[in-house]
Amino acid sequence: MSINGKAYIAGAFEHPVRNAVDKSLAQLHAECAKGALEDAGLTKDDVDGYFCAGDAPGLGPLALADYMGLKLRHVDSTETGGSSYLVHVAHAAEAIALGKCSVALITLAGRPKAEGMATGTAPRDYGASPDVAFELPYAPVITNMYGMCAMRHMHEFGTTSEQLAWIKVAASHHAQHNPNAVLKNVVTVEDVVNSPIIADPLHRLDCCVISDGGGALVVVSPEIAKSLKRPLVKVKGAGEAPKHQMGGRVDLTYSGAAFSGPAAFEEAGVKPSDIKYASIYDSFTITVLMQIEDLGFCAKGEGGNFVSDGNLISGVGKLPFNTDGGGLCNNHPANRGGMTKVIEAVRQLRGEAHPAVQVENCDLALAHGTGGSLGTRHGSATLILERE
Amino acid sequence: MTEQKIFPAPSVDPETKEFWAATNENKLLVRYCNSCESYHHYPRTICPHCGSDDTSYKQASGTGTIYSYSVMRRAKEPYAIAYVTLDGMGISMMTNIIDCDFDALEIGQSVKLKFSPTTSDDVRLPTFTPA
Numbered sequence: 001m002s003i004n005g006k007a008y009i010a011g012a013f014e015h016p017v018r019n020a021v022d023k024s025l026a027q028l029h030a031e032c033a034k035g036a037l038e039d040a041g042l043t044k045d046d047v048d049g050y051f052c053a054g055d056a057p058g059l060g061p062l063a064l065a066d067y068m069g070l071k072l073r074h075v076d077s078t079e080t081g082g083s084s085y086l087v088h089v090a091h092a093a094e095a096i097a098l099g100k101c102s103v104a105l106i107t108l109a110g111r112p113k114a115e116g117m118a119t120g121t122a123p124r125d126y127g128a129s130p131d132v133a134f135e136l137p138y139a140p141v142i143t144n145m146y147g148m149c150a151m152r153h154m155h156e157f158g159t160t161s162e163q164l165a166w167i168k169v170a171a172s173h174h175a176q177h178n179p180n181a182v183l184k185n186v187v188t189v190e191d192v193v194n195s196p197i198i199a200d201p202l203h204r205l206d207c208c209v210i211s212d213g214g215g216a217l218v219v220v221s222p223e224i225a226k227s228l229k230r231p232l233v234k235v236k237g238a239g240e241a242p243k244h245q246m247g248g249r250v251d252l253t254y255s256g257a258a259f260s261g262p263a264a265f266e267e268a269g270v271k272p273s274d275i276k277y278a279s280i281y282d283s284f285t286i287t288v289l290m291q292i293e294d295l296g297f298c299a300k301g302e303g304g305n306f307v308s309d310g311n312l313i314s315g316v317g318k319l320p321f322n323t324d325g326g327g328l329c330n331n332h333p334a335n336r337g338g339m340t341k342v343i344e345a346v347r348q349l350r351g352e353a354h355p356a357v358q359v360e361n362c363d364l365a366l367a368h369g370t371g372g373s374l375g376t377r378h379g380s381a382t383l384i385l386e387r388e
Numbered sequence: 389m390t391e392q393k394i395f396p397a398p399s400v401d402p403e404t405k406e407f408w409a410a411t412n413e414n415k416l417l418v419r420y421c422n423s424c425e426s427y428h429h430y431p432r433t434i435c436p437h438c439g440s441d442d443t444s445y446k447q448a449s450g451t452g453t454i455y456s457y458s459v460m461r462r463a464k465e466p467y468a469i470a471y472v473t474l475d476g477m478g479i480s481m482m483t484n485i486i487d488c489d490f491d492a493l494e495i496g497q498s499v500k501l502k503f504s505p506t507t508s509d510d511v512r513l514p515t516f517t518p519a
Contacts (some may be wrong), residue, residue: 121462133398133408134430137506137513138484139460144469147458155456155495195455200459240437248427248479250471252456 002237002267005109007093007104008225009233009385011040011218012346014324014339016180018331020212021114023030025057026067028109028214030133036216041228042103047218049074049101050311053084055110055334064107074101080242081371082281082336082378084108085217087381089342092219092236101223109214110334119210119335120198120345131245135376142283143207144199145375150286151201152252156301161201161303164285168205168328171282172311175325177354182209183329192285206285208337210325214341217346230387231350236364237268244377253286256380257368264382265296270364272296275384277348277359278319279341279367282326288312291368292319295382314357323348323357339371342383349387363387393465393486395515397508406445407431411512414503417445418477427477450501451475451519459490466490472516474501487517 013035020028028354029052037043050072052060061075076091078084083106092104105184112119120143126132153159156372169189175181187205195204225232264269272295280295282288289303297319298306311317324344327337345367346351353362365385400408408415419431423440434441457470468485470493485493486504498519503512 121460130432131430133400133404135482137395137398138469138482139463139467140469140482143461143462144458147460148456148469148471151458151495152456197461200457204457238461246482247432248430248481250455250480252471350393372462 001248002099003090003093003224004236004267005234006010006097006267007219007235008222008228008234009089009217009346010220010225010228011042012037012343013330014215014343015109015213015333017213018180019113020184020210021099025109025111025138026064028111029056029064029107030068030165032107032109032214032216033105036105038219040218040230042218043067044070046103046109047105048072049092049095049104049281051076051088051104051106053108054079055075055108055336056138065142080381082338082383083371083379084367085339086338086342086367086369086383087379088233089217089219089383090240090381093238094233102224104219106217106219107214108216108334108336110336111212112335113210113212115273120207131169131376132278137271140376141199142373143202145373146284146286147199147202149252149290149374153286153290154201156253157304159289159304162189163308164206164289165189166308166310167282167288167312168192169196169286170234170310171322171326173313173324173329174357175329177356178325178330181325181330182211183325202284202286205227208283208332210335211331211333213331213333215333215343217339217342233346233349234388235383236384236386237264237266237384239263239267240379240381242377243381252375254300255290255294255370256289256378257382260382261368265383268384270384275366276362277308277345277365278321278363279345280321281341281369282322282328282338283332283337285328287370288321288376289369290374295366295368298335314359323353336371338371338381341367349385392443393504395504395506395513397506397511398513400511401519404504408511411503411504412510414509414512416448416450416501416514418448418474418479419443426477429479429481448474448477452499452516454493454495454497454499455480456495457485457493468493470516484488484515486515
């Protein structure tokens with residue numbers, strides 16, 4: 001049994017706001033839901049399945065179903081950090097395949113900027129999680145945890161800061177065409193490596209932006225997809241794989257993408273070289289590099305060479321990535337970048353990306369997300385989507 | 389050398405009480421599984437490697453090597469977070485490297501245990517310093 005062909009992404013919406021001081025969290029969720037449903041040509045009364053994650057207020061789907069007035073027969077609040085929304089697409093496809101719902105709505109929203117959250121410089125307290133006592137006193141911050149991954153990658157494979165910088169350079173080339181992007185200026189390798197170090201070896205420009213906003217997706221059954229006026233974007237394969245410290249046998253050189261990627265490719269019946277466009281989670285430059293290796297676009301340790309010289313720039317390189325500017329330049333709503341990864345993949349498959357970055361004949365795309373921290377424990381989810 | 393840093397006290401729960409009590413005697417305990425004969429960290433009652441509940445504590449020698457580290461430059465007082473691989477135990481633990489020249493740290497460098505005070509009189513924190 002497989003989800004290949006069992007569900008389609010019919011609606012996608014990225015909220016244009018980047019600083020949401022004047023909006024509530026529930027309001028952002030609802031505005032994203034409305035945008036995605038209108039994109040699909042559906043209304044809230046068509047929704048019978050709802051998916052959200054830890055960014056949702058209160059008791060998640062209960063609070064938001066109440067707020068939005070949804071009448072549901074299927075809910076799922078799977079929480080795997082920023083990768084949650086890719087997992088939700090896969091779980092929605094599974095639920096649709098089993099007849100548990102036929103129009104699944106997925107929403108994400110957050111306002112870390114409006115709330116003044118020190119995302120990149122202060123440790124986050126995960127409360128009663130059993131790891132907290134053994135980590136929080138040492139002040140793990142998202143930047144120094146990914147910093148440790150980059151330090152180890154450099155040590156084992158000779159990866160350089162200049163190679164990592166190419167990832168930001170490529171994202172900036174794309175973001176210049178996105179009027180909503182937080183960072184719209186094209187940067188050079190020199191700009192990146194000359195920006196201040198936040199946590200060794202990551203510079204300010206190795207980091208993603210901090211932004212408010214959100215996004216939503218509508219996943220539907222084949223019958224409903226074919227009744228709508230939108231291009232058909234089929235869910236072809238999916239994989240999910242949490243990875244952690246393995247009881248202390250820590251290995252920071254690879255991510256859960258090493259498992260979720262092959263699972264998704266197998267289900268889809270395609271291989272990395274078939275992919276025309278890839279949305280790759282980009283909380284930091286090192287995140288992209290490790291996942292490109294783990295997903296099989298190049299061999300482990302060769303990511304530095306692979307990403308160099310514009311190889312990720314649409315129209316220039318072999319693997320156009322994050323053509324909206326990604327989390328590195330465009331948007332990282334709620335500090336969770338998985339949703340926007342799927343949205344830009346949908347735009348590419350529909351031919352609705354900005355003309356300057358639209359990949360020609362883009363009929364097969366990959367979207368990949370991580371959530372949590374590559375330095376400790378993280379969710380990992382891969383989707384393969386096809387335009388029919 | 390700057391004055392000694394006082395770390396935030398960890399939250400102690402029933403499962404890890406023994407581990408933290410030992411820190412006040414400057415002992416680093418590592419959980420050992422008598423069934424699969426391997427160590428794990430942080431300590432659990434049930435071995436995360438094999439699932440056995442036949443686990444107990446053993447004292448670490450207190451020496452190790454830096455698996456990876458990152459100096460947080462953008463902090464009021466920069467600090468070095470690290471994973472240190474404990475000699476002879478096959479596991480790495482998150483820690484801070486203290487009393488060191490941040491610019492001279494290296495992956496693979498030998499380090500030794502040096503407990504640091506916390507905001508609790510009952511608990512000390514295992515940190516490391518260059519050997």
